[in-house]
Amino acid sequence: MNHFELQGGELTCEDVPLSAIAAEVGTPVYVYSSATLERHYTVLRESLVDAGLGDPLIAFAVKANSNVAVLRTLAQLGAGADVVSEGEIRRALAAGVPPERIVFSGVGKTEAEVAFAMQTGVAEINVESEPELHMVNGVAQLMGARAAVAIRVNPDVAAGGHAKISTGKADNKFGVSLAEAERLYANAANMAGVRPVGVACHIGSQITDLAPLEAAFGKMRSLVERLRAEGHDVERLDLGGGLGVPYFNQPEPPAPAAYAAMIARTMQGLDDIQYAFEPGRMIAANAGVLVARVLHVNARPEGRRFLVLDAAMNDLLRPAMYDAYHDIRPVKPRDGDPVIYDVVGPVCETGDTFTRDRALPPLEAGDLIAFMSAGAYGAAMASEYNSRLLAPEVLVRGAEWAIVRPRPSYDDMLGRERPAPWF
Ligand code: PLP
Numbered sequence: 391m392n393h394f395e396l397q398g399g400e401l402t403c404e405d406v407p408l409s410a411i412a413a414e415v416g417t418p419v420y421v422y423s424s425a426t427l428e429r430h431y432t433v434l435r436e437s438l439v440d441a442g443l444g445d446p447l448i449a450f451a452v453k454a455n456s457n458v459a460v461l462r463t464l465a466q467l468g469a470g471a472d473v474v475s476e477g478e479i480r481r482a483l484a485a486g487v488p489p490e491r492i493v494f495s496g497v498g499k500t501e502a503e504v505a506f507a508m509q510t511g512v513a514e515i516n517v518e519s520e521p522e523l524h525m526v527n528g529v530a531q532l533m534g535a536r537a538a539v540a541i542r543v544n545p546d547v548a549a550g551g552h553a554k555i556s557t558g559k560a561d562n563k564f565g566v567s568l569a570e571a572e573r574l575y576a577n578a579a580n581m582a583g584v585r586p587v588g589v590a591c592h593i594g595s596q597i598t599d600l601a602p603l604e605a606a607f608g609k610m611r612s613l614v615e616r617l618r619a620e621g622h623d624v625e626r627l628d629l630g631g632g633l634g635v636p637y638f639n640q641p642e643p644p645a646p647a648a649y650a651a652m653i654a655r656t657m658q659g660l661d662d663i664q665y666a667f668e669p670g671r672m673i674a675a676n677a678g679v680l681v682a683r684v685l686h687v688n689a690r691p692e693g694r695r696f697l698v699l700d701a702a703m704n705d706l707l708r709p710a711m712y713d714a715y716h717d718i719r720p721v722k723p724r725d726g727d728p729v730i731y732d733v734v735g736p737v738c739e740t741g742d743t744f745t746r747d748r749a750l751p752p753l754e755a756g757d758l759i760a761f762m763s764a765g766a767y768g769a770a771m772a773s774e775y776n777s778r779l780l781a782p783e784v785l786v787r788g789a790e791w792a793i794v795r796p797r798p799s800y801d802d803m804l805g806r807e808r809p810a811p812w813f
Contacts, residue, residue, distance in 0.1 A: 392676040393423040394762065400722045401760055405789040408681050408721045412758055415782055415793060417683040418701035420769045422455075422794075424787040426677035427463050427765075434646045434669060435468075441650035443657075447513070447666040449493045451631050452478040454670025454766040455678070459785045459794035461485030464673065470513070472631070472668035476503045479510060489513070493628065493666060495542065495590070497522075497563050504529045508537055514626065514666075516542045516590045518565055523574055523584065530583030539578060540588040540628055543571045545609045549594040549602035549632070565591065568613055575617055586622065588666075589613055592630025595671060598643040600652050603632065607656045614660060628666035629653065635675040637763050638717040646672075671766040678765020680706050680781065681721065685736070686755045695731050697753060702735025703742040704775040706761055706768050710741040718744070721758035723751045737776045769795075779803060 393404045401408050403421050411421055431448065438446045449470035452461065456478060461471065462485040470491025471482035482492050489511040494503075497518045504526050507515060517523045517539045530537040544565030560567065566574060571589060578586040593606045607629060614624045634643040644652075653665070682701035689695045708714035718733060728749040735742045744761070753759065761768075769783055782797040 392426045393429075394426075394679055394760070396723075401719055403679070403786040403791075406786050406791050408679070408760060409758055411784050411786075411791060412681050412683070412721070415784060416797065417681055417758065418699075418705050418781040419681050419797075420678055420764065420781055420783045421681055421760075421791075422457070422460055422674075422678040422765055422783065422785050424463050424785060427460065427673060428467060430673045430677065431464055431467050431469055434667075434672065437646035437650040438653075438665070438667070440647070441654040443650065443654060443665050445664070447491060447493070447626075447664060449491060449666060449668050450673055451668050451670030452481055453770060455674040455768070456481050456770050457783050457785075457794055458485045459783075459792070460674065461487065463785070470666075472670075473512075476506050479503075479507060479512065483510065493540075493590075493668065495592070495668070499525075501525060501529050504537070505533060508533060508535055514538050514540050514587055514590075514628070516540050516628065517574070517578075517584075518542045520566070520570070520574060523578060523581075527578075527581045527583035535583070537584050538587045539584045540590040540626060541566065541571045541574050541578070541586065542590045542592075543568060543610065543613065545591055545593060545606040547593050547602045547606040547609075549597045549599075549606070568609060571613060572616060572620070575622055576620065579622055586624075588624055588626030588628060588663075589617070590628030590630065590666070592632060592668060595632050596634040597632045598634040598641045600644050600649065603629075603649070604652050604656055607653060611657055611660055614663065624663065626664045626666055627657075627660075628668065631668040631670050631672070633669060633672045635671055635763060635766075637675075637715050643672075673766075675763045675766035678768060679760040679762055680764040680768055681758055681760050684753050684755055684757045684759065687731075687753065695729065697731040697733045697750070699733065699735055699744075699759070701761070701781070702737040702776070702778060703739065703744075704737060704773045704778050705735070705781045706744070706764055707771045707773075708764075708767055709744045710739075711771075716744065716764060717762040718748065718750060719760050719762060720751050720753060721760055724753070724757075726752040729753070737778070774803065777803065 449472040474496035542565040
């Protein structure tokens with residue numbers, strides 16, 4: 391469920407017409423709904439608690455939407471943060487996420503990032519390989535500290551909506567095998583600079599079927615039992631993120647309650663463990679839209695009809711990168727039969743095509759459209775490719791709205807560069 395509805399013949403975010411935001415801020419612009427963010431977080435948390443999974447740590451995956459106002463909205467409900475860089479740690483802290491709710495993931499952390507994470511006091515560093523375990527141990531010892539680590543396991547289960555976002559197969563770069571996890575856990579327990587507190591997995595993103603998750607979680611449960619049988623303390627089991635969202639033309643993903651029930655079933659009898667989750671997409675995707683304006687309709691005499699927008703692949707990369715589908719809705723739908731469009735942006739690449747042969751209500755130059763479900767991996771993946779300014783971000787709450795990242799100026803863009811001394 392989300393809070394983007396037609397009211398009085400035009401698309402609104404909560405009680406704010408998208409056209410009012412576009413008129414003041416310009417387009418393209420990302421618009422987020424606080425109510426949808428809050429609802430998704432709360433439904434997930436209540437589902438997990440109701441299923442008997444204790445007091446889980448729900449660490450929002452900052453990579454999905456790293457806007458500090460979005461993070462603060464979730465932090466105020468008690469959310470933690472799953473981060474993959476020093477920049478993301480800084481964003482989480484700036485949003486008021488307590489360090490003890492921050493989980494630091496990623497296959498390539500630098501020594502400086504690990505030192506920063508430790509100074510900050512993050513809950514756990516998810517170690518993804520043996521060299522990284524030694525690196526964290528070394529950094530911690532230099533600091534005279536002991537880092538709480540979880541071993542990220544690659545359970546060798548195929549999942550995820552696209553090969554580029556599948557992370558849990560043995561040949562993906564993430565994590566260590568189950569057997570390696572046992573060995574590394576035992577090694578870590580004997581290291582002066584680390585304290586193993588748990589195990590973690592994340593098998594992919596946009597997963598619309600519980601079966602691969604259940605297979606992976608079953609393996610994680612057995613691993614925890616084996617580690618405990620060997621005499622190790624295992625306090626936390628991090629089950630990652632990955633649950634998909636309905637992008638309109640895809641299989642309906644499982645409801646959070648079904649997900650929670652599956653976990654409760656899989657973990658039945660496993661006591662004294664805190665569960666951690668790293669959801670990104672399921673919290674943020676349907677809480678955001680990208681609003682763009684039609685620059686013109688290029689109806690070729692030979693047949694194809696291109697809807698040329700002022701938003702491009704640099705603003706919303708998912709269609710070009712993952713062949714992703716986004717529902718496209720006119721902000722003020724016109725009457726008339728649907729028309730078949732190829733929807734494209736102004737970037738100089740054929741890849742800058744959001745969709746082909748899409749039947750949409752009739753549109754004209756100057757009309758506004760919204761890319762739905764753009765709140766996750768939208769603004770966070772945007773770039774200035776073609777020297778296009780980053781789209782601003784707006785957060786709505788009821789009838790109020792605020793610009794939470796303004797559109798930069800061209801001076802801002804050029805001001806980041808410096809002439810070389812020989813010019
Ligand atoms: N945790 C880790 C380690 C990830 O790599 C990702 C995404 O790739 C996530 C969490 C968030 O996944 P999702 O947005 O599908 O919930």
